[in-house]
Every structure is written in structure tokens, then in C-alpha cells.
Amino acid sequence: MGIKKIIKLKNIFHAFGSRVLFNNVNIWIERGSFVFLTGDSGSGKTTLLKILHGEISPLSGYVSIAGINFGPRNKGFMHNLRRKVTMIHQDFILLEDRSVEDNIVLPLRAMGISKTQRQKRLDIILRTLELTKIRKNRCNSLSGGEKQRVAIARAIIVNPLILLADEPTGNLDNRQTIRLIKILRHFNLHGTTIVFATHNPELKRHVENSRLIHIINSKIQEIG
Amino acid sequence: MGYIGCIFEQTLSYMKYKKKYQLIIILLISVLSFLSGLFLLIHTNLNAYIAKKNTGKTVIIYWDNNVDRSKVEEDLKKISSIKGVKIEKFYTPKDAIKILTQGSLPLITKYSQTNPKIISYTSVLAVDLKGMGLSNLIKRLKTYPGIKNIYYNPNKVDMYIRLNHVYKCIESVAIGLLVIITLVLFFLYYSVLKLTRIKECYILYITGASRTFLLVPFIFHGAILGLISAIIGLLFLWGSQYYLNYLFFTPPIWLKMDFLTPYGILMQSIFTVLLGIFGSCLAVKDISKKTFNKEI
Numbered sequence: 301m302g303i304k305k306i307i308k309l310k311n312i313f314h315a316f317g318s319r320v321l322f323n324n325v326n327i328w329i330e331r332g333s334f335v336f337l338t339g340d341s342g343s344g345k346t347t348l349l350k351i352l353h354g355e356i357s358p359l360s361g362y363v364s365i366a367g368i369n370f371g372p373r374n375k376g377f378m379h380n381l382r383r384k385v386t387m388i389h390q391d392f393i394l395l396e397d398r399s400v401e402d403n404i405v406l407p408l409r410a411m412g413i414s415k416t417q418r419q420k421r422l423d424i425i426l427r428t429l430e431l432t433k434i435r436k437n438r439c440n441s442l443s444g445g446e447k448q449r450v451a452i453a454r455a456i457i458v459n460p461l462i463l464l465a466d467e468p469t470g471n472l473d474n475r476q477t478i479r480l481i482k483i484l485r486h487f488n489l490h491g492t493t494i495v496f497a498t499h500n501p502e503l504k505r506h507v508e509n510s511r512l513i514h515i516i517n518s519k520i521q522e523i524g
Numbered sequence: 525m526g527y528i529g530c531i532f533e534q535t536l537s538y539m540k541y542k543k544k545y546q547l548i549i550i551l552l553i554s555v556l557s558f559l560s561g562l563f564l565l566i567h568t569n570l571n572a573y574i575a576k577k578n579t580g581k582t583v584i585i586y587w588d589n590n591v592d593r594s595k596v597e598e599d600l601k602k603i604s605s606i607k608g609v610k611i612e613k614f615y616t617p618k619d620a621i622k623i624l625t626q627g628s629l630p631l632i633t634k635y636s637q638t639n640p641k642i643i644s645y646t647s648v649l650a651v652d653l654k655g656m657g658l659s660n661l662i663k664r665l666k667t668y669p670g671i672k673n674i675y676y677n678p679n680k681v682d683m684y685i686r687l688n689h690v691y692k693c694i695e696s697v698a699i700g701l702l703v704i705i706t707l708v709l710f711f712l713y714y715s716v717l718k719l720t721r722i723k724e725c726y727i728l729y730i731t732g733a734s735r736t737f738l739l740v741p742f743i744f745h746g747a748i749l750g751l752i753s754a755i756i757g758l759l760f761l762w763g764s765q766y767y768l769n770y771l772f773f774t775p776p777i778w779l780k781m782d783f784l785t786p787y788g789i790l791m792q793s794i795f796t797v798l799l800g801i802f803g804s805c806l807a808v809k810d811i812s813k814k815t816f817n818k819e820i
Contacts (some may be wrong), residue, residue, distance in 0.1 A: 379733060379734045381731075383732035393727055398541065414529070414532045
């Protein structure tokens with residue numbers, strides 16, 4: 301790919317009605333880095349992740365993710381971006397009436413990957429995230445932690461360049477949180493850039509050489 | 525092949541899950557298919573019935589005694605070229621004498637009652653003209669100088685016009701009702717479809733599905749639902765045809781309901797499948813508009 305700065309946001313302005321979320325925000329994230337994104341509730345963490353995922357277009361400013369510049373001309377090709385940039389949503393967004401494996405392979409099917417290839421990747425992911433035993437279970441019978449791992453598996457299975465995680469530790473205990481960070485760190489060490497939105501800035505100490513970006517009063521503060 | 529295979533897999537996946545909702549959708553489109561089929565069935569059969577009532581009209585023409593045979597033949601040639609008019613019989617004055625002297629009593633009675641000149645060139649026309657066609661034909665025949673008298677039954681013309689008028693009124697009301705019912709059922713179908721697929725479409729969208737992958741399986745799914753509904757609708761229609769025959773094939777109506785022709789069945793099935801596809805397209809477009817930033 302050869303892109304050192306995989307995420308570039310320049311002079312971003314975004315607001316919902318009269319409520320300004322981002323005012324002249326600039327963010328640069330290098331490839332392979334692990335970035336924690338913190339801020340109070342309603343500060344705009346999810347919105348920023350959705351901007352990075354191409355789900356929301358900022359009202360003004362320049363956005364370039366993995367070499368793809370956002371703009372009206374690229375609107376029809378945004379699916380290419382979402383194959384490189386995946387997101388773990390706060391509420392997982394799983395198909396509750398489908399099995400674990402059906403949920404995980406969905407993005408691969410959308411990419412047109414053959415059944416054999418899908419099966420190979422699925423087996424590896426299920427082993428990595430310890431989901432093999434429940435692979436046939438329907439998602440509506442899973443616990444919160446299991447659902448979270450399914451959501452992670454779905455995001456990871458496409459080998460993304462960037463993984464956006466929206467408060468994935470929201471309903472996990474301390475032990476599960478550390479385990480999740482270890483899993484994400486594992487993929488990070490294999491080259492995936494991770495942007496991890498959380499309330500808890502303390503999590504940074506579990507990941508060496510990570511960055512922490514704080515959103516406060518519609519601005520970005522680089523803490524470390 | 526991989527990508528096409530995945531599209532088919534996705535279509536099958538739509539078929540596999542949320543079966544209760546799919547049954548509701550099939551029920552809705554089947555009702556639509558049945559109603560439109562019933563309209564087509566009644567329309568075709570009633571039209572045929574009215575047309576049948578309109579056939580078999582007879583017009584008898586009598587030429588003047590002084591007219592030459594060549595002139596009569598010239599007139600006959602012109603008359604036979606009129607669409608819907610067939611020369612059934614032609615009598616010369618000699619034939620007329622023969623009928624009057626040797627013919628059966630009913631024929632003699634009819635002939636003598638309708639022919640004021642008794643012995644003249646006479647032609648019996650079998651006429652199959654709709655609406656005002658017969659009146660126009662009479663007007664046209666009256667312009668021929670050699671023709672002295674024309675006999676026909678004006679009641680038949682009136683009856684056809686009356687029947688046709690009543691039928692057209694009923695047909696307009698039926699079309700109006702059908703359009704309203706179609707719109708209501710179609711809206712329900714599209715709403716149920718949208719409700720059941722919105723989450724899956726959103727997940728596909730956020731996981732990198734292209735617009736083709738989002739649209740095509742949805743369209744296939746709609747087409748399959750439409751096809752199943754068309755078959756169910758036609759089966760119900762087939763049953764209704766028996767009931768309608770039981771209802772109307774009695775005196776004094778004697779209206780026999782024939783089932784749709786193969787062409788009618790094909791048109792009916794295509795209509796239902798298109799309805800399914802159109803509903804799917806509309807649903808996915810609406811989902812796109814509300815959730816995907818209008819990318820599809």
C-alpha cells in the first residue's frame with residue numbers, strides 16, 4: 301500500500317443542527333498504530349468513527365482513508381473503503397436469528413469470496429477468538445461477551461487495514477476487557493491499524509507505543 | 525462465478541430466514557395476483573359473452589323489381605367487402621316464386637311478411653358488427669339506389685348498446701377498486717419487506733457490500749416471492765372459476781366462465797413477478813435513502 305499516514309482528516313467541521321461536534325479538527329494516524337479515542341459521552345467519538353468508516357460525511361473538510369478521498373464522486377465506490385476499514389459497533393449489530401458462522405462470513409460473501417476460502421478463514425478466526433464451540437449457535441442465544449467476539453470476528457475476517465472499535469469494552473468486566481485488548485493487539489501487530497473509542501483512558505497502559513486522542517469541546521487533544 | 529454464486533447464496537439466505545414475514549408477503553401478493561386474475565377472467569369472459577350476444581344478427585335486403593341482375597351483383601360485391609358482413613343467402617325473383625309455391629310454411633310466412641315486393645332479388649346477410657356498427661351498416665345500405673327495403677331487428681342493436689354500457693360502468697368501478705386495493709396491499713408488502721430486511725441490508729452495507737450485491741439478491745428474492753404468489757393466485761383463481769360457473773351458468777344468464785388462456789396466464793404471472801420485483805426495488809431504495817446515505 302505504501303501509505304504511511306493511513307488516516308488523514310483536515311479542517312473537519314461537523315454539526316448536528318446547532319450542536320457543533322467538530323470544529324476545525326485535524327487528525328493524522330500512521331499505518332499499524334494503535335490509537336485510543338477518548339472523550340465524554342456525546343463528545344463525538346462514535347460520529348468520528350462513522351466519519352472514518354464513510355457512514356457519515358462531514359459538513360466540510362478533507363478526509364482521506366487508506367488512500368481513498370471522500371467526496372461525492374466516490375460515493376458509489378465507498379464499499380471499497382468498507383472492505384479495508386471495518387468497524388465493531390457499540391451494539392454489535394448482529395443478525396440475531398442467524399448462527400455465529402453465518403454472521404461472521406457475511407462480509408466475505410459480500411466481497412464474492414468462494415465458499416472454500418470463506419471456510420478456511422472462518423476456521424482460523426473461530427479458533428483465534430475461541431468461538432469454535434458455539435459456531436452453530438444462533439446469536440440470540442449468546443452472552444454479551446460472546447456477541448462481542450462475534451462482532452470482532454466479523455470485522456477481522458476481511459483482514460482490514462483499519463479496525464474501528466466503538467466502545468467495545470462497554471459491557472465487559474476487567475478481565476474480559478484486557479483479553480479483548482490483547483486480541484486486538486494481536487491483529488495490530490500483524491499490521492492492522494486500530495482506532496479504539498473508549499471512556500476509559502486507563503486502557504492505554506495495556507498497549508505499548510499506543511496513542512491517545514481526546515475529544516473535548518469540539519477539538520482534538522493529543523495526550524500521548 | 526464466485527461473485528455470482530455469492531449473490532445466489534445471499535438470495536437463498538433471504539429465503540431461509542424470517543419465514544413468517546415471507547408468508548405474510550406471499551399472502552399479500554397472492555391476494556393481489558388473485559384479484560387481478562379475477563378481473564382479467566371476468567373481463568375476458570364477459571366481453572366474449574357480450575360479443576356472443578351481438579353475433580348472429582340478420583339483415584335482409586330487397587332490391588327493387590326493376591333493377592338489373594348486374595346492378596344487384598355489383599351491390600353484392602360492395603356489401604361483401606364490408607368487414608363483419610357475410611352474404612349468407614341470395615335469392616333471384618325465380619327463387620322467390622319457388623319459395624312461395626314449394627317452400628315450407630314458416631319460410632313462406634317469413635318471406636311474405638318481410639318482403640313487401642314479394643318477388644324481387646333478395647339477400648340474407650349475416651352481420652357481426654359491434655356497437656353502432658349495425659346502425660351504420662343500415663345507413664350505408666340505404667344509400668344504394670337499387671335497394672328498396674331493408675329488414676332487421678332494431679332491438680338487438682339496442683340490447684347490445686345497453687349491455688355494453690352497463691358492463692363499461694361496472695368495469696370502471698372494478699378497475700378503480702382494484703387500483704385502490706393494489707396500492708394498499710402493495711404498500712403493506714413493501715413495508716413488511718423493508719422492516720424485515722433493513723438490518724441485514726445495513727450490515728451488508730457496513731461490511732463492504734457493493735450496490736450490485738445489495739440490489740440483485742433483493743430483486744431475485746422479490747421475483748421468487750412474486751412467482752410463488754403468482755402460482756398460488758392462479759390456483760385460487762382456478763377454484764373461483766368453478767364457483768363462478770356454478771353461480772352464472774344457470775338460466776337465464778348461461779354465462780360460462782372459461783379459465784385464462786395460456787397468454788393470459790403468462791401475462792398474469794409476469795404482472796405478479798414484476799410486482800414482487802418492484803416492491804423489492806422500492807424497499808431497498810427506501811432503506812438506502814434512510815440508512816445508507818443514499819449510496820444505492
